[in-house]
Amino acid sequence: MVLKRIEQKLEKLVEGTFTRVFPSSVKPIELGKRIRRVLEDKKTIGVQGQIIIPNRYVISLSPKDLENIESIQESIQREISSSIRDHANDENYHFQGTLTVEIFSNSSLKTGSIEVDGLFEENKGGFPPGSLIDENGKRLIITEQKLSIGRDTKSTMQVVDVEVSRNHAEIRLLNTSFVLIDLQSTNGTFVNGQRVQEHTLQNFDQIKIGSTILLFQKS
Numbered sequence: 522m523v524l525k526r527i528e529q530k531l532e533k534l535v536e537g538t539f540t541r542v543f544p545s546s547v548k549p550i551e552l553g554k555r556i557r558r559v560l561e562d563k564k565t566i567g568v569q570g571q572i573i574i575p576n577r578y579v580i581s582l583s584p585k586d587l588e589n590i591e592s593i594q595e596s597i598q599r600e601i602s603s604s605i606r607d608h609a610n611d612e613n614y615h616f617q618g619t620l621t622v623e624i625f626s627n628s629s630l631k632t633g634s635i636e637v638d639g640l641f642e643e644n645k646g647g648f649p650p651g652s653l654i655d656e657n658g659k660r661l662i663i664t665e666q667k668l669s670i671g672r673d674t675k676s677t678m679q680v681v682d683v684e685v686s687r688n689h690a691e692i693r694l695l696n697t698s699f700v701l702i703d704l705q706s707t708n709g710t711f712v713n714g715q716r717v718q719e720h721t722l723q724n725f726d727q728i729k730i731g732s733t734i735l736l737f738q739k740s
Contacts, residue, residue, distance in 0.1 A: 552580075552635060556605060559639040564614065574609060575639030576616040576650070581627035582635055590624070598622045615739065616650050618643045619662055651699050651722075653678060653692075654736040663699065668692040670730060671704075684708050684731030692722070699737070701728065 560574040578601070582590075590597060602622045609616065618641075627636065651663040661668075661678055668677045671689040680689070686706040693700050699722045703710040711729040712720045720726075728735040 552601075552637070553604065555635065555637045556601070556639075557608065559637050560605070560608070560614070563639050563641075565641075571615045572613070573617055573641070574614045575641055576618045576620050577640040577642045578605065578622045579638045579640065580622065580624045580635065581630060581637075582624060583630040583632045584626045584628055585632045586630075586635075587624065587626040594624055598624060617641055619650050650739055652738050653728075654738060656734055660738075663692065663694075666694050670735075678735075680730060680733050682731040682733045685733065689730055698722070701737075706730075 556578060559578070564572050564574045566572060580601075587594075599622075602620055605622070606620060608614075621642075630636065653661045653663065653668075655661075669688065669691045670676055670678045670680060670685075671687050672680060672682070672685050673687040676688070686704070686708070688704050689706040690701060690703050690710045693702060701710065701712065701717065701720045701722055703718050708731055709716045711717065712722075712726050714727075714729075722737045724737070724739040726737045728737060
C-alpha cells in the first residue's frame with residue numbers, strides 16, 4: 522500500500538526528534554494516519570462544489586508527553602501543518618480558513634496516547650485563506666484588505682530588488698477573490714510568464730516582480 526504524503530512526511534521523523542521525545546508506542550506514522558482519518562471523515566462539499574476539509578487541527582497528548590516535546594513543539598506543529606497542506610494539494614482539497622495545528626495537554630490521556638480533532642474555522646473578519654511564498658520558502662499570510670508589494674520600507678511585503686519599483690503592485694481582496702494589480706511599475710508585473718495589469722489570483726499562480734518570484738497559495 523502506497524502511503525499518503527501526510528504519513529510519509531511524518532514517518533521521516535521516526536528516526537529523529539519524535540524517537541527521542543515520544544514513547545515507542547507513539548509513532549509519527551500513526552499520528553499521520555489519525556490526522557488523515559480525521560480530515561477524510563470530516564471533509565464536506567462547498568457551495569461551489571469544491572471539497573472542504575478542516576483547517577484547524579487539535580492534537581491532545583498526555584501531560585508527560587507534552588512536557589517532553591515542549592522545546593520543539595512549534596517545530597513539530599509546522600511539520601504537521603506542512604504535511605496536511607501537501608496532502609490537501611495532492612487531493613485537490615480546500616480550506617475555508619488559515620490552516621493551523623495546535624498541540625495541547627489532556628490530563629485524561631495516558632502516556633503514549635494521542636487524540637486528534639479537526640475543526641472548521643473561518644479567518645477573523647471573514648477573510649478567505651491566502652498567502653504569498655517567497656523563494657526562500659517564507660510564507661506571508663494575507664490578512665488585510667490590501668497588501669502592498671515594493672521596495673518601499675512601508676510595503677506590506679518589501680522586496681529588496683533593484684528591478685522592483687518602490688510601489689510596484691498590490692493585492693486586494695475583492696468579494697472572495699484576491700486580485701493582483703500592477704501600480705504602473707517600471708518593469709511590469711508577471712503571472713505565469715504573462716505581463717498583467719490586473720489579475721484574479723488562482724491557486725499556485727507564480728508572480729514575477731523584477732527578478733523576484735512569489736507563489737500565491739490558497740491556504
